[in-house]
Amino acid sequence: MALGRISAIRFAGAVPNRLIVAPIDLRVADPHIATEIYYGRFPLGGAFLDTEGASPFGMSAPSQGFFTELHGFGWLRHMRAANHDLAAANARSLVDDWITAHGRQLNSDAFKPEILSTRLIAWFSHSPVVLRGADHGFYRRFLKSIALQVRFLRHVAPSVPVGETRFRVRIALAMASLCLPAGPNAIRAAARLLDEEFARQILPDGGHISRNAQVLLNLLTDLLPLRQTYVNVGSRLPPRMTPGIDRIFTGLKFFRHSNGELSLFNGATTVSADTLLSVLRYDDSSGQAFREAPHSRFQRLAAGRTVVIADTGPPPQGAMSRTAFAGCTAFELSSGSSRFIVNAGNPFHPNEMQRSFARMTAAHSTVTLNDTSSLRYSQSGFLGPVVIGGVSRVDIENLDEADGAIGFSAIHDGYAAPFDKLHRRELRLSADGHSLSGRDRILRPGERVIVAGDREEAVARFHVHPTIAIHQHDDGTVLLTAGDGESWMFRCENVRPDIEDDVHFADLAGPRACRQIAVAFAPRDCAEINWSFSRVSGRD
Template sequence: MSLADKPQIAVLTIQEAWRRLRRRLRNGPIHRLRFSGVGPDRLAVVPPTLYQGDPFIAEAIYGGRFLFAGRLVEAGRASIFQLAPPTPEFAAELHGFSWLSHHAAAADALAAQNARALVSDWLRYSAGRLGGVAFEPEVTARRVIAWLSHADLLLGSAEYDFYRRFLKSLTIQTRYLRSIAQEAPVGMPRLTVRMALALATHCLPGPASRMRASAQQLADELDRQILPDGGHVSRDPAALATILGDLLPIRETLQGQGQPVPKGIYSAIDRMLPALRFFRHTDGTLALFNGTGCSNMQLMAALMRFDETLGEPLSNARHSGYHRLASGSTVVIADTGCPPPVALSRNAHAGTLAFELSSAAARIVVNCGSPQAGQAALKRVSRSTAAHSTVTIGDRSSSRFAGQPHLDRFLGSPLVPGPTGVELEEIVGEGDRTTGFEATHDGYDRDLGYLHSRRLELENDGWTLTGLDRLTATRRSRAREEAREAALRFHLHPQVSVETIGDIARLSLRGQIWRFTVDQPFTIEDSILFADSSGPRRTLQIVVSVDPGLTPEIAWSFERLS
């Protein structure tokens, strides 16, 4: 981290310390008295849910095997809530209770009984301490949403004592969230809190004024976080699926109760659904940029049923900073934007001008994607420029990370922007035979003295993608010695088989044959796809290495042969 970056990190550190202090003060003994009180005797409504679980996971949980955030804990005869969690990410997933969807999928009396027993254990061992991971704002909000969404499962044949304790705890947690809503971290945590409050105030009996206020506060937060083109301020495509997965049931709940739905909620949904389609590849998965990992295909299918828009998505999501080329059965999605603001960059990637290519329900060129939660070392690697299908210079990333262990723990390793601007120009080829764009970023300018430009053109039949990467020297840099090697990478999906024939690479996948050509020597090297439901998978990458001072341009193409 350079001296120029330190003021940004210092400001962010002070803001985070002050936020945590305010939250701790609100958790003190005096404030806790405000959260207590008698709970309601019933729920006014049980909201729907779009999440589908796996009954086999419910069976494993019944057997005392808890696999969260990549870690397996076997509880044995003890309650899982009595054991020390192996990682904070494991604890967050455990206390968030989203895994109740697996019990709901099992749909039998044994699963319901096990779910009640686990919630009862949480009430016994964890509910009394308004601190730790269990009461982080986002974790508490996730738990409230999960409990409300699966209230039928939990309360269907529950005894009165559990029913009473469950509703009282929901009331306390809702009051707690209401008191700390403004202290939640900016971005997704704060929006999740607002969604939980909007849902809870309509499910727990209360004054109509509070219902209207919570819905309007959610609408206001959506206005702040959802961009005009439907993207999220974090620039994470997966954030849209997560938000819609909670927001659409909230809208359905309000409509079912005859409550007014604020315009901001309608507007956000109407913007996000087409944006979600913008980020989908031909196989239905999301493009792997800025924190997106393995796609939840069941959720994606459920969300697409709400999309009533017609026609193809826009080609240029200007506010989100992405570009999409689609012709025939081929889709290209590229990152043509600057990193998000530092405070929103905890999951952001240094992937400016990276792209992905898919055709006829098959992924071809990919980025490495984000691994499952709890894998800190892999997450750092996945965020680097080298984990993306773009150019690296001097083995550096185009954006920098606040990569100190104590900062990682406190701030979550924010991204210190490298690119301060991306210039973009639309391209329409001769006779309208191709569509494309040319974009330039300055992420390597300050330290290495180079601008990176990328030109992509896709023929209208979708069978040929041509590219040109240009590295332009801007001035004499003290670090020019480090910039004597640049690497152009094309990470390939694991389903792609590669055969080199002379100066071309033959790519085979799902009945398709593609030919890769480039005007410079290339090698086939090992790579890894982090974004897979079964964990990281080995794959391959095409790497073109040049000295940018001697070879400032690299021309390449992917051509489909069959």
């Protein structure tokens, strides 16, 4: 978003005389991090900076992720959790440092909409700790800076591309209309623009247009405090807010595994259980997760203690595809308190090289043809990594059976253009949840069989969660054992599987070594493979 050189004078205006309300913050806080920050040690965005007493805002950030978190001020929640005067004074000093060094640098990265909106939400939410013991001079500087930032964000908001950042921008502006003195018209205008994002971005089945379940969690973390703030100040909620939040909760339940964690599709990464529970305790929606998300294009098979979630849709169109992962027909399997088969997931801390690997089909539990991903990404610096080819159509068939077994068949055209091939995957989960059977077939367009001269090579990968022990028997079967003793056996009827080294990106501590089951086959000799996971021990 290029706006040219912008002067802060353009956004000067009246200074609000007070803050009316401070929204809550649902994110997990740790007072020990407040202590680290007091001593000049900033652990942010997967990086670490020791300022040795200097202001971090006058130093070079060790990574882009660090810069984003530092200038987003989400770490103020740790200062509030410390709940003492020293932490408040430190928070106030750091905010004052930022206002002095960056508060009028509207062309800097600190004023990117994704950072600016996060910072405003943090400043509103944690204003009590920032203003604790503050003199009138700082109070006025703080309000003056907030007012300038709000005016600037309101100016750039219409040009922010549709997606999570745009939604958060509208949340921040709606919050500003409630936290700062504003007339009824201003409050209604902000609410109307927020309502438009609910209509534009939240699908009828509760999914997000990005097809990333973590976006749902991120949005709820800010939407729930905003909803309560509307109630606290006695303002009418935006009409789409309550039904929209209910739909998001429904979508979030769809993407949760048996152990409560979120599935790893399309940019999702690991989320701590505390973070997830801090949001889910506000869920007033009723009922179980749906069998299918027809608008988000995912399947969910659940029986007994077992949950299988599968991606059965094409990527979003246009700019939204910048975050799409090439995981069509990939699935994840969980049972009880453990996740057994997963995708590699997005790196927890931003890393573009790791992310580029995580987007590949090979990083998902599905079939890769000729070591090529089912999506092709632009290499243009202007367009960004948008999808420019690959999966455009996915046909789904329901395979639910009268005996209670549930399943589906999905066929996609991601390999039609480069190799003139289609991939069909069938999954069936038994009624008791003890067995998952699968079939993978490589076909020619029109679902014609492979000819003898075909030279393609295929690999079906099943990424095993890092916490699962893996052992291959002499007969080729593979035993997967969780920490609580629950075990599943993998069998492939017509090809012996291999156990290979692997990497799991979605981990709080960074990329983690693990293993994967790989079944390599040549479609000309073996047009389909039949495999199964069967539970051999564990509680019902």
